[in-house]
Amino acid sequence: MSHQALSPYVFISAPDDPTKQDTINKLRDKVASKHNDHAELFPFALPEFKVGTLDSLVVLSDDLSKADTTVEGIATKIADNMRNLLNNDVEQWKSNLSVNEKSIDAFLRGYQWNSMKYRTDKSLRELTDMILQEVNQIDTLMKTKMTAYTTVKSALQGIQRKQTGNLAVRSLNDIVKKDQLILDSEYLTTLIVAVPKSLISDWINKYETITQMVVPRSSQKIAEDDEYALFTVSLFQRVVDEFTNKAREFKFHVRDFKWDAQAMAAEKKQLAEMGATEREQWTTLLRLCKTNFGEVYSCYIHIKALRVFVESILRYGLPPKFQPMLLKAKPKQEQKLKDAVNRHFARLGGAGSTGSSADDQQIEEHLQLLLGDKDYSPVVLFYINTIV
Numbered sequence: 094m095s096h097q098a099l100s101p102y103v104f105i106s107a108p109d110d111p112t113k114q115d116t117i118n119k120l121r122d123k124v125a126s127k128h129n130d131h132a133e134l135f136p137f138a139l140p141e142f143k144v145g146t147l148d149s150l151v152v153l154s155d156d157l158s159k160a161d162t163t164v165e166g167i168a169t170k171i172a173d174n175m176r177n178l179l180n181n182d183v184e185q186w187k188s189n190l191s192v193n194e195k196s197i198d199a200f201l202r203g204y205q206w207n208s209m210k211y212r213t214d215k216s217l218r219e220l221t222d223m224i225l226q227e228v229n230q231i232d233t234l235m236k237t238k239m240t241a242y243t244t245v246k247s248a249l250q251g252i253q254r255k256q257t258g259n260l261a262v263r264s265l266n267d268i269v270k271k272d273q274l275i276l277d278s279e280y281l282t283t284l285i286v287a288v289p290k291s292l293i294s295d296w297i298n299k300y301e302t303i304t305q306m307v308v309p310r311s312s313q314k315i316a317e318d319d320e321y322a323l324f325t326v327s328l329f330q331r332v333v334d335e336f337t338n339k340a341r342e343f344k345f346h347v348r349d350f351k352w353d354a355q356a357m358a359a360e361k362k363q364l365a366e367m368g369a370t371e372r373e374q375w376t377t378l379l380r381l382c383k384t385n386f387g388e389v390y391s392c393y394i395h396i397k398a399l400r401v402f403v404e405s406i407l408r409y410g411l412p413p414k415f416q417p418m419l420l421k422a423k424p425k426q427e428q429k430l431k432d433a434v435n436r437h438f439a440r441l442g443g444a445g446s447t448g449s450s451a452d453d454q455q456i457e458e459h460l461q462l463l464l465g466d467k468d469y470s471p472v473v474l475f476y477i478n479t480i481v
Contacts, residue, residue, distance in 0.1 A: 136416060167389050393478075
């Protein structure tokens with residue numbers, strides 16, 4: 094087993110001792126009893142899979158390890174996407190992480206192999222490939238949908254940025270009124286100028302003399318925010334460039350604005366349509382994340398179950414005589430649970446034998462090695478990522 098952070102949830106399997114129920118009872122006494130309350134224990138059954146050859150199981154063992162990592166990564170990515178869609182609202186996020194309409198905890202506690210979906214008349218290799226194909230199809234779909242949503246959201250944010258920001262940068266289409274402008278004159282025009290609020294008195298004193306041909310007393314304040322005030326000023330068209338350049342020297346910012354009723358209407362329409370598209374895609378994507386997280390997480394646990402079966406055959410031999418179990422560690426008991434499991438099964442020695450004749454001293458020495466090795470357990474043991 095490759096090392097990873099200890100999780101409260103562990104799949105293990107141990108040899109019948111001498112019966113499956115005895116294996117359950119003996120382990121329960123060591124980890125889930127009044128005297129050793131480290132965990133809850135939930136036995137489960139795996140179907141009678143087609144075992145195939147030992148050589149094929151060795152190859153499959155390696156492939157299942159890779160599949161495990163792949164499927165876990167895809168489940169985690171879908172969960173992360175969902176969390177981002179929910180603006181990091183952790184409680185809402187957790188409530189949406191479900192498998193077959195159950196919480197992850199409830200799904201794991203009641204885990205059963207889905208024989209309707211993954212029929213056991215197929216080989217272990219076929220089952221593995223079937224699960225991986227399902228997960229990869231979901232992954233491809235989710236990538237496509239996420240990319241489409243991100244594109245729409247970015248476009249919407251681009252439009253919204255024009256609607257926000259200060260008066261020096263934001264769109265003026267919803268601020269400037271037609272009657273505030275000179276529009277039909279052959280010689281005159283109106284400029285819109287953003288003036289820092291600290292320089293308003295400077296503007297009032299200077300605007301008429303920044304260049305020649307400025308209409309006296311033509312400047313009117315039409316809006317303000319925390320940083321800027323917005324003024325109109327009327328002047329001859331021929332001095333617009335000169336006025337713009339000289340105004341900049343006084344830190345008065347002439348806005349690039351032209352009255353265009355059609356453009357204004359189009360901008361409002363585009364904003365409304367893009368907003369509606371974004372909301373629609375967000376709703377669809379959240380629903381897809383919820384559904385597909387459940388599908389992929391179920392696949393992830395089925396891959397774990399296949400690993401339990403294959404590793405148990407490789408370690409304990411044929412015919413299959415072992416008991417799979419789910420252990421859920423009590424809070425802050427993960428390491429104690431791991432140590433208790435290692436101690437209880439130390440006689441197995443990880444050598445494929447179900448009974449050791451070594452004396453207690455040898456077992457204790459072996460146990461010390463086990464407890465010092467984070468990557469090893471004398472029984473088949475796999476940690477489960479619960480995402481949350």
